[in-house]
Amino acid sequence: MREFTVPPLVTAPPVGGLADAVFDHAEQDPHRVALGRKGEDGQWQDVTAGRFRDEVLAVAKGLLAHGVRFGDRVAIMSRTRYEWTLFDFALWTVGAQPVPVYPTASADQVFWTLYDAGVTACVVEHEDHAMTVGSVIDRLPMLGRLWQLDAGAEAELVLAGADIDDEVVHRHRRAVTPDSVATVVYTSGTTGRPRGCVITHANFMYECDTLLARWEPVFRSGPGDGAATLLFLPLAHVFGRMVEVAAVRGRVRFGHQPVLAAQALMPDLLAFRPTFILAVPYIFEKVCDGARRAAEAGGKAGVFDKAVEVAVRYAEAQEHRAFGTGPGPSAALRLQHQFFEKAVYAKVREAMGGRVRHAMSGGSGMDRRLGLFFAGAGVTIFEGYGLTETTAAATANPPERTRFGTVGLPLPGTTVHIADDGEIWLHGPQIFSGYLNDPGATEAVLREGWLATGDIGALDGDGYLTITGRKKEILVTSGGKSVSPTGLEERVRAHPLVAQCIVVGNDRPYIAALVTLDQDAVDHWLHMRNKPPLAPADLVRDPDLETEVRRAVVAANTLVSQPESIRTFRILARQFSEEHGLLTPSLKLKRKAIEAAYAVEVEALYR
Structure with a gap:
């Protein structure tokens, strides 16, 4: 489509x-x-x-x-x-x-x-x-x-x-009036000087009133x-x-x-x-990882992992029923799900205050399995997609038919178009009026009312959008293979020990990655294995830790063909931070800055 x-x-x-x-x-x-x-x-x-x-x-x-x-x-x-x-x-x-x-x-x-x-x-x-x-x-x-x-x-x-x-x-x-300018919001500037997006009162009113009407179960209790x-x-x-x-x-x-x-x-x-929260995937990852660490500390890691598996299968069965491709959870699965409700799922919800039943996620992609787990645990996360230029959400999963792993359908009143090169174009009343003081940049992205987003994606047969990458971030190896790094990075980052991952390989013979660690998760991992605390320089050379990260890389490689896979990786001693100019304030990777800061490490991946 x-x-x-x-x-x-x-x-x-x-x-x-x-x-x-x-x-x-x-x-x-x-x-x-x-x-x-x-x-x-x-x-x-x-x-x-x-x-x-x-x-x-x-x-x-x-x-x-x-x-x-x-x-x-x-x-x-x-x-x-x-x-x-x-x-x-x-x-x-x-x-x-x-x-x-x-x-x-x-x-x-x-x-x-x-x-x-x-x-x-x-x-x-x-x-x-x-x-x-x-x-x-x-x-x-x-x-x-x-x-x-x-x-x-x-x-x-x-x-x-x-x-x-x-x-x-x-x-x-x-x-x-509705056409009056409400605010000028500057983009995060991942590829140059931030630009000021001119957003009107009408943009905000349409966006918010649409969300309130369509996602009423979220905003009403x-x-x-x-x-x-x-x-x-x-x-x-x-x-x-x-x-x-x-x-x-x-x-x-x-x-x-x-x-x-x-x-x-x-x-x-x-x-x-x-009763509901709107967050980025990082928050949900932290909730899940924290729950598992607590279970492991109590000697119940196996129980937690089994509960996760049941929650994923339960939510997946519900998803099939919603789309008419299955009967829903079986009686045996319902019994298993009920068994873990008090022991695991209620505790996960309690970590978010106890009353949360719905959430919205945006800013970056969420792993499908993570979304299924939360849905099975009683918190449905509606993943969406948008930009500063679209006054936040342009697409989102609807309450009655959530397709996990996608960013959902266009918001009511919005059209999604996939251009010949795969670029996502958007049209709707929430689209901004242009960049402040930059008519050239405005003309480059606004074309007869359509916003050329710079993102690459695909629509399935039901109109659900999947984001596969950004045009400017597509890597082309020296062998001519085009690779979108986003999916690989998200799958590696899904491992509890991994904080961040950046895939490199532009004009190189193969794809490689730099990986940073979640220190809280690593400290817990060391404690549970009776390992002494390690300095960062020693930690990145720990063979057992390297084996864990390699598992994450292998899991990511199952998503792609062999020429697109991560051949090698390096664990870094510290995380990418906004303080060092390597992340935007919204926690997006500044790819050029990271590759420049870690030029020696990147070069070593190809020796």
């Missing part, structure tokens, strides 16, 4: 903007709990719709008092926290345009974003961020204001705007069990911003968690107890 369209379910509102939902909801039900805000004591506090409206209004007044006007761009550089959402909606209330900046951005990256966007004011989280902005401020003549969240920015603005009449704010709010989600994705990334807007528009209680790391995230999942 070369093209597939799903009819629309919603239309973008003909008037208004994103902030209207805050005021409308507060008027209709001011006492409804809209958000959770973590206090200084670490406890979650309820924020009602009325209180959130009042806080948004007060900050909006302060912004006006400080000279922020309709159409101004204001940067926000912070981790995911309550104040980001507060400032987002306050800025949208006055018709300004938030420009997100990753909290880990370097001074050069900060300068480029603020300069290219022409920001007039900036909100930062703490002193380090303020110093980063300060180091480049002499080259930013338009930047006139800087507020620091940890230095009382919210209180400062509330005080400054105390004398401004409510009606002044509402005049600004009523001037916002049963009677007496209010829907809730914990937002831990970076709000500098379009996926996180989409979750934020959808939660507000869908009246879903949500909280913020600033650290995308299992050690910090898991306790807040237990405390906040969301």
Whole structure:
């Protein structure tokens, strides 16, 4: 199949903007709990719709008092926290345009974003961020204001705007139309300078309202069990911003968690107890790996592995039934599944707070087996696909017919087209309006309303999309064989001991790989085998560890032909990090940077 369209379910509102939902909801039900805000004591506090409206209004007044006007761009550089959402909606209330900046951005990256966007004011989280902005401020003549969240920015603005009449704010709010620019989100810059994607209020409204309508089982919960989600994705990334807007528009209680790391995230999942989460595959991998390590430590690794196998077979049988290719789980399989429910599956769900039954995954590919395991354990993960340019999701698996290992069907109102060279083209109301200050780049990807994504994929007979790689990442060996590295890397990374994998081989005689290790998993592995702790230099030469990684490579090679397979690999002593310029803030590999940083190691693979 070369093209597939799903009819629309919603239309973008003909008037208004994103902030209207805050005021409308507060008027209709001011006492409804809209958000959770973590206090200084670490406890979650309820924020009602009325209180959130009042806080948004007060900050909006302060912004006006400080000279922020309709159409101004204001940067926000912070981790995911309550104040980001507060400032987002306050800025949208006055018709300004938030420009997100990753909290880990370097001074050069900060300068480029603020300069290219022409920001007039900036909100930062703490002193380090303020110093980063300060180091480049002499080259930013338009930047006139800087507020620091940890230095009382919210209180400062509330005080400054105390004398401004409510009606002044509402005049600004009523001037916002669906075609008004909502935000400029910069791409992660894996292949060069980040580009600013211009996203309108209509883009966000259509995207979020479609998700809320089509995936209602995710965003709604049963009677007496209010829907809730914990937002831990970076709000500098379009996926996180989409979750934020959808939660507000869908009246879903949500909280913020600033650290995308299992050690910090898991306790807040237990405390906040969301009914669904939206995450990247890394999170689900960590949950699964952590559960297995706990089982192994208790001498029950065999039980856990058997439970995984049963869950996978159970979910696969359900999948066959949904697509009319099988009768569903057999009686014997149902009994086995029931046996492991309390002993294993309930504990996996409890690690995510105990109430999670649905999740959405994006950002990178998820291993089919991992998705089947979670579904069999009672948490259905709907994998999807999208870009900054598509205001997050363009495709996703539908609730009633999830095909694991694919990124699903086009969102309602969206068309997916596969070009002659395999490139994915997208068309729909959530497609951005272009790159800021870069008409040439805009013309290169927007063609009569179609977005040329740069990704390679295929549609099956039912319209489900599978991503096979990126055009710019296709490796061509010296023998002329074209290889997409993505599938190989994801399969190697599925091994519990592996943190990252990058496949190399462009203009080389064969395909090879660099592999990094998950230190927590390695420490557990050493302990369970009564091995002493090893320094990184000794660890990468451990023959037993090398054997484990080789198993991961062999498993990956089963996916491809012999000329496409990984012939050799090298284990590295440390992980690729954003700090060293080897990962984007959304954890994607910077391939050219990695190959340059590890040029000696890559060369050694071909001796």
